[in-house]
Amino acid sequence: MFASTNLILWLFLTRVAASSFYYGVDRQATLSVAYGTAGNASEPVSRQLSSIGSDSFTSLSHPRFPNHAVRVKQTQFCDPTVNVYTGYLDVAAGSKHLFFYFFESRRDPAKDDVMMWINGATGVQVLGARPPWAFSWNLHRYGQHFVQWEVWNPYGWNEEANIFFLDQPVGVGFSYADYSKSVGTTKAAAKDVHAFISIFFETFTQFAGRPLHLAGESYGGRYLPVFASEIWDQNLIAHFQGQPTINLQSVLIGNGITDVSTCVSSIRVSSAIGWADRRPVIGDFGKAVPRPIRSGMWHGVAGRAFPVYRNMWRNVYDISKPCEGELCYKEIAVIKAYLDQPSTRELLGVSPSAPTNFSSCSSNVGTAFASHMDKWAVHTQDYVANLLERGVRILLYAGTLDWQCNWVANVMWVDKLEWNGQEGWKNAEWRKWKGGKVKESKEGQLVFATVNGAGHMMSPSCFIF
Numbered sequence: 001m002f003a004s005t006n007l008i009l010w011l012f013l014t015r016v017a018a019s020s021f022y023y024g025v026d027r028q029a030t031l032s033v034a035y036g037t038a039g040n041a042s043e044p045v046s047r048q049l050s051s052i053g054s055d056s057f058t059s060l061s062h063p064r065f066p067n068h069a070v071r072v073k074q075t076q077f078c079d080p081t082v083n084v085y086t087g088y089l090d091v092a093a094g095s096k097h098l099f100f101y102f103f104e105s106r107r108d109p110a111k112d113d114v115m116m117w118i119n120g121a122t123g124v125q126v127l128g129a130r131p132p133w134a135f136s137w138n139l140h141r142y143g144q145h146f147v148q149w150e151v152w153n154p155y156g157w158n159e160e161a162n163i164f165f166l167d168q169p170v171g172v173g174f175s176y177a178d179y180s181k182s183v184g185t186t187k188a189a190a191k192d193v194h195a196f197i198s199i200f201f202e203t204f205t206q207f208a209g210r211p212l213h214l215a216g217e218s219y220g221g222r223y224l225p226v227f228a229s230e231i232w233d234q235n236l237i238a239h240f241q242g243q244p245t246i247n248l249q250s251v252l253i254g255n256g257i258t259d260v261s262t263c264v265s266s267i268r269v270s271s272a273i274g275w276a277d278r279r280p281v282i283g284d285f286g287k288a289v290p291r292p293i294r295s296g297m298w299h300g301v302a303g304r305a306f307p308v309y310r311n312m313w314r315n316v317y318d319i320s321k322p323c324e325g326e327l328c329y330k331e332i333a334v335i336k337a338y339l340d341q342p343s344t345r346e347l348l349g350v351s352p353s354a355p356t357n358f359s360s361c362s363s364n365v366g367t368a369f370a371s372h373m374d375k376w377a378v379h380t381q382d383y384v385a386n387l388l389e390r391g392v393r394i395l396l397y398a399g400t401l402d403w404q405c406n407w408v409a410n411v412m413w414v415d416k417l418e419w420n421g422q423e424g425w426k427n428a429e430w431r432k433w434k435g436g437k438v439k440e441s442k443e444g445q446l447v448f449a450t451v452n453g454a455g456h457m458m459s460p461s462c463f464i465f
Contacts, residue, residue: 049085055073060200070089084102087102103162106159113211113213116159116163116164174354202244213250218255222256228248250392254397318457321455336358354453391448398410398448401455425441428442
């Protein structure tokens with residue numbers, strides 16, 4: 001499964017590399033001075049990322065983003081074969097702090113593309129939901145003690161790309177806020193992400209002009225199209241102002257929740273036809289689900305069906321597995337306890353001001369987004385259509401054993417997506433590939449791939465316990 005997922009990524013990025021047009025490419029490629037501050041210095045400074053030390057944070061700022069700043073330091077976390085950096089994006093005059101990790105590419109960090117991984121769910125962060133790290137972790141707990149060793153993962157996504165992992169929105173993972181400040185909408189979070197990438201790229205000019213790819217899963221199906229659109233819109237403004245732009249090339253979404261309506265209506269369909277290799281499980285599920293749900297009367301369908309699955313001890317994110325522990329994965333409790341260790345926090349460079357308890361899933365953040373109707377107020381699929389028409393390539397991939405954000409739901413919204421390639425998409429044929437089936441529009445602008453035998457956390461399944 002690791003090789004299959006990596007093959008999708010490699011094929012997609014290879015095609016992306018063939019197209020490099022974006023606003024301001026000549027200007028950005030020749031950029032020699034970016035804005036950064038070390039200590040109290042205020043003059044423009046151009047840096048190399050390798051100049052960042054591990055003893056303390058180096059602070060970066062940018063005159064176009066007076067309410068944002070970046071703190072970064074080098075660390076020895078996870079992959080000893082490359083340079084690894086961690087730090088914070090400080091937002092709103094330093095009252096909100098988003099934690100990030102950055103791994104250089106194993107292949108050619110001076111030339112390879114840059115990817116940013118955004119985790120799914122409005123209250124779930126990167127480590128607790130297991131991203132595609134460079135290493136697998138074997139982590140065992142004996143009382144209050146942990147024994148950890150790392151196993152080389154040849155399919156880590158930094159094999160061929162420099163990659164960020166960002167704990168967002170504020171309030172999850174090691175991200176935190178002063179004075180109880182928070183973010184309650186995807187559009188507000190998008191502005192922070194754009195500022196972060198701009199400050200980083202324009203300070204460390206080695207990344208100027210480098211293709212950027214946004215990737216993520218689950219609620220990332222909502223985040224990423226909005227984040228990418230913010231970058232594109234701000235590129236237009238920056239271009240006409242004579243400022244550097246970001247070379248956004250593609251968006252990759254795994255088992256996303258992009259169109260909420262199809263996620264709900266697909267439950268019945270996917271339960272009937274979606275998982276042929278798990279028919280015994282589906283048969284039991286069909287009997288257990290209340291008749292109004294099975295007959296298509298969606299009166300709180302998600303709220304009623306979810307407990308049914310739990311009562312059957314099935315994992316809604318992978319129906320081949322039992323539901324054990326937080327988010328149906330008992331590993332999360334072990335990860336959380338390990339990350340609460342002072343030695344781990346020191347290794348990662350976690351701020352002493354951050355809460356002492358690591359937050360793998362925050363109900364407060366989820367409530368804040370729900371109170372703004374973030375999931376329902378705007379059709380995220382419209383952002384996808386606009387990105388496609390602007391030339392940004394989209395890869396959608398889905399494990400076939402995910403029930404929560406199932407592949408049937410994603411096929412439904414893609415098939416009815418209104419964009420200038422809609423007719424060609426409808427006429428395209430599904431074909432088999434090594435891990436499942438795939439369909440792509442003319443010239444590969446839009447690609448959809450299924451991965452057999454994989455669940456919701458397909459991308460990050462490099463963790464081994």
